[in-house]
Amino acid sequence: MNNxxxxxxxxxxxxxxxxxxxxxKANDYQVIKAGKGSEAQSLISSYCPDVVLLxxxxxxxxxxxxxxxxxxxxSVPVIVVSARSHEREKVEALDLGADDYLTKPxxxxxxxxxxxxxxxxxxxxxxxxxxxxxxxxxxxxIDFDRRLVLVDDKDVHLTQVEYKxxxxxxxxxxxxxxxxxxxxxxxxxxxxxxxQILRVNMANIRRKLEKNPAEPxxxxxxxxxxxxxxxxxxxxxx
Amino acid sequence: xxxxxxxxxxxxxxxLKPVDMLYTGLIMALxxxxxxxxxxxxxxxxxVAVIYILAVAVVSCFTTGYLPGVLASILGVVGVxxxxxxxxxxxxxxxxxxxxxxxTMLIVSIMISALTTKSKEQARLSAIRESRTNAVYEITKNxxxxxxxxxxxxxxxxxxxxxxxxxxxFYLGDPSQPxxxxxEGTKEQKEKLQAIEEVPAAARAYLNQEITGSHTKVSSDVxxxxxxxTFADRALGVIGLCGDVRxxxxxxxxxLLNMVITQIxxxxxxxxxxxxxxxxxxxxxxxxxxxxLLRAISHDLRTPLTSIQGSxxxxxxxxxxxxxxxxxxxxxxxxxxxQWLIRMVENLLSVTRISAGDTAKVNKKPEAVEEIVAxxxxxxxxxxxxQKINVKVPEEFLMIPMDGxxxxxxxxxxxxxxxxxxxxxxxxxxxxxxxxxxxVFSVRxxxxxxxxxxxxxxxxxxxLKDNTRxxxxxxxxxxxxxxxxxxxxxxxxxxVITSPGQGCTFYFTLPKExxxxxx
Numbered sequence: 001m002n003n004x005x006x007x008x009x010x011x012x013x014x015x016x017x018x019x020x021x022x023x024x025k026a027n028d029y030q031v032i033k034a035g036k037g038s039e040a041q042s043l044i045s046s047y048c049p050d051v052v053l054l055x056x057x058x059x060x061x062x063x064x065x066x067x068x069x070x071x072x073x074x075s076v077p078v079i080v081v082s083a084r085s086h087e088r089e090k091v092e093a094l095d096l097g098a099d100d101y102l103t104k105p106x107x108x109x110x111x112x113x114x115x116x117x118x119x120x121x122x123x124x125x126x127x128x129x130x131x132x133x134x135x136x137x138x139x140x141x142i143d144f145d146r147r148l149v150l151v152d153d154k155d156v157h158l159t160q161v162e163y164k165x166x167x168x169x170x171x172x173x174x175x176x177x178x179x180x181x182x183x184x185x186x187x188x189x190x191x192x193x194x195x196q197i198l199r200v201n202m203a204n205i206r207r208k209l210e211k212n213p214a215e216p217x218x219x220x221x222x223x224x225x226x227x228x229x230x231x232x233x234x235x236x237x238x
Numbered sequence: 239x240x241x242x243x244x245x246x247x248x249x250x251x252x253x254l255k256p257v258d259m260l261y262t263g264l265i266m267a268l269x270x271x272x273x274x275x276x277x278x279x280x281x282x283x284x285x286v287a288v289i290y291i292l293a294v295a296v297v298s299c300f301t302t303g304y305l306p307g308v309l310a311s312i313l314g315v316v317g318v319x320x321x322x323x324x325x326x327x328x329x330x331x332x333x334x335x336x337x338x339x340x341x342t343m344l345i346v347s348i349m350i351s352a353l354t355t356k357s358k359e360q361a362r363l364s365a366i367r368e369s370r371t372n373a374v375y376e377i378t379k380n381x382x383x384x385x386x387x388x389x390x391x392x393x394x395x396x397x398x399x400x401x402x403x404x405x406x407x408f409y410l411g412d413p414s415q416p417x418x419x420x421x422e423g424t425k426e427q428k429e430k431l432q433a434i435e436e437v438p439a440a441a442r443a444y445l446n447q448e449i450t451g452s453h454t455k456v457s458s459d460v461x462x463x464x465x466x467x468t469f470a471d472r473a474l475g476v477i478g479l480c481g482d483v484r485x486x487x488x489x490x491x492x493x494l495l496n497m498v499i500t501q502i503x504x505x506x507x508x509x510x511x512x513x514x515x516x517x518x519x520x521x522x523x524x525x526x527x528x529x530x531l532l533r534a535i536s537h538d539l540r541t542p543l544t545s546i547q548g549s550x551x552x553x554x555x556x557x558x559x560x561x562x563x564x565x566x567x568x569x570x571x572x573x574x575x576x577q578w579l580i581r582m583v584e585n586l587l588s589v590t591r592i593s594a595g596d597t598a599k600v601n602k603k604p605e606a607v608e609e610i611v612a613x614x615x616x617x618x619x620x621x622x623x624x625q626k627i628n629v630k631v632p633e634e635f636l637m638i639p640m641d642g643x644x645x646x647x648x649x650x651x652x653x654x655x656x657x658x659x660x661x662x663x664x665x666x667x668x669x670x671x672x673x674x675x676x677x678v679f680s681v682r683x684x685x686x687x688x689x690x691x692x693x694x695x696x697x698x699x700x701x702l703k704d705n706t707r708x709x710x711x712x713x714x715x716x717x718x719x720x721x722x723x724x725x726x727x728x729x730x731x732x733x734v735i736t737s738p739g740q741g742c743t744f745y746f747t748l749p750k751e752x753x754x755x756x757x
Contacts, residue, residue, distance in 0.1 A: 086591075087643065105580050196637070199606050203635040206608070213608045214629040214670075220616060221609035223642040 005119055006030045008049035010040040010066070011081070012059050016104075020053065023108050029115070037061030044070055051118045053102075056082040056093070064096055071097035077118035081106075087224030094178050094225070101176070117174035117231060135170050137230055140209065140218045142170050151209055161186060162205050165198070169219060174231035176222050202227065254309075258301040265300070266313045269293035270321065277322060286322045287343050290314030294347040298354035307351025315344045363490075370494045373401055377498055381505035387418065390505050394477070395422035398498065402491075404481025407431045407462070413440035413476050423480070430461040430480050440464045440476045447473055453483045465499060469507040477502070527723075531589065535716060539582065542575035577621075581654070585720050588647045600727045602639040607631060607670055607677060610642050614649035615668060618657075625657055626665035632672050638750050644724045645748070648732075651717040652681040652744045660685025660741060673747075676730065680745035687738040696734065697722040721746070 007029050011017040014035075021031045032047055034040040037058040044052060052070070056063030067078060080093040080101040090101050099121065100114050135142040141150040149156045149166060158166060164186045169177060179195040186198075206213040220228050273286045297310040319340060320329055331340055377397050384390045387410055395406040405427025410418040414437060421428050430436075439457035443450040443464035450456040451463040462478040463486070477499065479486065486495045549568040553560065560568070591600070608631045615629050649668070656666045660683030667682040688696065697718050725732040725746045736742030 196604070199604075199609075199637065200635060203606060203608065212629060214611045214631040214668075215615060216612050221606075221613050223605070223610060223613050223646055224603075 004028060004030045005050040006032065006047060007115065008032045008034060008040065008043055008047065008052045010034045010037070010052065010058070010063075011055040012036065012057070013055075016055075020111065023111065024115075027112060035059075037063065037066040040066055041069060044074065044076065048074075049076060050122060051115055052076055052078045053115075054078050054080050054098075056080060056089070064093060067093065067098055068096050077122050079114055079118055087222075090222075090225050091178050091180075094176065095180065099175060113174070113231065121172070121175065135173070137170075137173060138217055142167060149209075156208050158205065158208060161201055162208070165201060166205060166209075166219075169227055169229045173229045176226050176228040178226040182226065254303070254305045258303070258306045259309075261301050262297050262306045262310050262313070265293050265297050266290075266310055266317065269314070270317055273317075273322060287314075287318050287339075290318055291343070291347050291350060295350050295354055298351040299358070302355075302358075304352060304355050307355055308348055311344055311347030311351055314347055315340050318343065366490060370490070373397070374494065374497050374501065378501050381501055384505060384509070387506070387509055388420075390502070390509060391418065391420035392422075394498075394502050395420045398477070398479065399423050401494070401498075402479065402481055402485040404479045404485065405431050405462075406480075407440075407478040408475060409440055409444070409478070410475045412444050412473075413437050416475075427480050431478055433461065436460050436462050436478070440478055444473045444476045447471070451478065453487060465495070467499060467503055467506065469503045474503065474506050474510075531716070531719070535582070535586065538716060539579065542578050545575045546572050582716070585647065585651065585717055588644050588724060589720055591641065591644060600641040600644060600724070602641055602728070604637040605640050605642040605645070607636040607638060610640070610646050611649060611668065611670060611679075614646045614653070617646075617650055618653045621654075622657055627653065627668055628665045629668045631670045634672070636670075636672060636677060636750075638677055638748055640728055640748055641724075645728070648721045648724050648746065649679065649681070651721050652746075655717060655744070656681050656683035656685070656742075659683075659688075662686075662741065675751070676747040676749055678745055678747050680743055682741065682743040684741040687740050687742050688734070688736045689738055693734070693736075697732070 007024055009017050009020050009024075009031060011020070011033070012035050017033050017035070021033060024031050032043055032049060034043050037060050040052070040054070040058075043049070054063055054067060058066070063080065063082070067080065070076070070078065077099040078097070080090075080098040081104060082089065082093070082101065083104040090103075093101055099118055102111065102114060133144060135144065139152040141153075142148070143150070144167070147163065149158055149163065165182060168182060168185050179198055180193065183191050183193070183195060183198055202219070203213070206216055206219065209218055210216045218230055220230060222228060269289055269292070273289045276289075277286065291314065294307060294310045294314055298307040301307070316329075319331060319336075320327065323330075323336070324333075331337055377393070380393050380397075381390060384393055391408045391410060395408050398404070399406045399422040405423030406421070407428075408420045409416040410420075421431065423431075439450045439460045439462065442448075442457055443466045446456075447466045447468050448456060449463070449465050451460050452458055453463060462480045463483060464476050464478045466473055467475045467477055485491050549572050553565065553568055611629060611631055615627055618625065618627065653666060653668060660666070662683055662685035664684040667680075669680050669682070671678045671680075722732050725748070729749050730747040732744070732746035734742055734744045
């Protein structure tokens, strides 16, 4: 009966580590704790956890270093937890291969939602990426086979590039994608780093998909970082 | 004025110029003609000498230097002897009385010419002195009112260039890595001063605080003449001249140059002190703002921390004696207070983002207005799921330069204030409008409004008196004062329109173009 997902908490503050562990255990996850970066590295190799919650401010090694060394040999989902609120650090963590990030302080609902998203993507990673069938979140449906995007069952006409962006974000539903990541995957690796064109395309998409562009339901902005598609799975922020 | 000095200084007393020779010849010829006409009929022969002496005086007046006068004197003596005395049209200085007569005539002529020339020379020198005094006076006058180093430098280069008709370069700081350079003069002069080998000579003047360059002992192989500008043994910069060295190397010119340089040094020191003083004032102002903020915050933090500490120790010490409902209440109080603390800390983080840079300017990037508004509203909705908010943004896509996180914080603070203090069941309206040069963000609530006596202190953060503030209103001032700091740092304005019972509208503007530069 041991098919509970295992979650490694890398956090040097005992109080925070305790409260996260309590929430996770109450939600039927198995929990391992590490207080140091070096400990985390060995625990990841010996336990192969399903998700790693990695705090960036560790006493021995910088969390970003742990992340990049772990990324060399495993694709285990890593959710970075950080008190650093500057978006540049978030982008850096995401570019180093973090799957998601949480800024302290965060709510329990948010934490659980991110872990569920990470687990789902881990499961999906084994198979080929979903580019067939249908994708639905709220009133938005993407029919990959027929290249159709529907909002509340109404056909929405998107340009080639807009369709690419929407499907890319949909494939990573619930996760934030950085501007650079989207640009590279839509316009190719040699595209200009200037994200203006992406912002303009996104504004057009918003006007086509959302009822009110200032209160988007499907594609949310993470200011200074990138975009995230909302998950059916009660997305909460606080 | 400058022209006069220059022309006069070109002349020297002991050289004979062709134009002077011409004058001398002409005047002497006229004198001879006049004497010939008057001879025999009106005057006695010997009086011809007087006409020649007059001619010598006239020559001395119209020519420069001693030589023309002397030459005219000799010509006069020769003329009288040759033409007007017996034997006519032949030289004879030996007849009785002649040596005395002609020697006297020669001496008188030379003396008159010397006196005339000397008085002219004196007049010339005093005119030069006067115009130089005027020049220095004018520079001094203008330097006093100069605003900033740039102003001083352009004034100085322009003046010196006019004064000596030379090319001028002014390096502020070490010439090898100057903070500023100002040049004046003709294109050719400027090119000379810009040559590669010039800079080391200038740098040497700066480092050793000595005059270097052409016609000096140091680095004399370059085109420019470099004078260090120092104050109290501290080098401030270097002035380089390129042109006719005689202009400023002759004693008078040198004194003038020294006077001008001294004026420049004083003006620059004055400028430096003024600048320093301003910086100290700005720093003091910042420090004051910070300490006010700190005071207000520590006061505000104490309340929720006391409540958290109290509630949690009650729970711990009760030993399970509390009934379910009380326990729940205490814990939810802890949660509310800690959430409030979190928001306060978020605000404080924004403040550090503004003051992190030395220039107190924010790090601006073009951001989509609708994205910022959407994220702010999203966060508010997560905190207050029951609250209704109507959001309106312009149909056209707007990208304006801002620090997105900070502006988001401003919007969150304003909406949160509207929710907490407005207490109205009607939805809050968040609107963005585009104007000619600005984008206007406004947050409207239909609640209690703000009493007019509170308005002056609204954005100050710390002036709210403790007794006028209920617990529910704590932190409002700080939030708004942070909003104001953020908006001001962006070059915008924040204001409120309110009347009691009518609700209030907070609005702030952001310039569309990045026009805020260092002041």
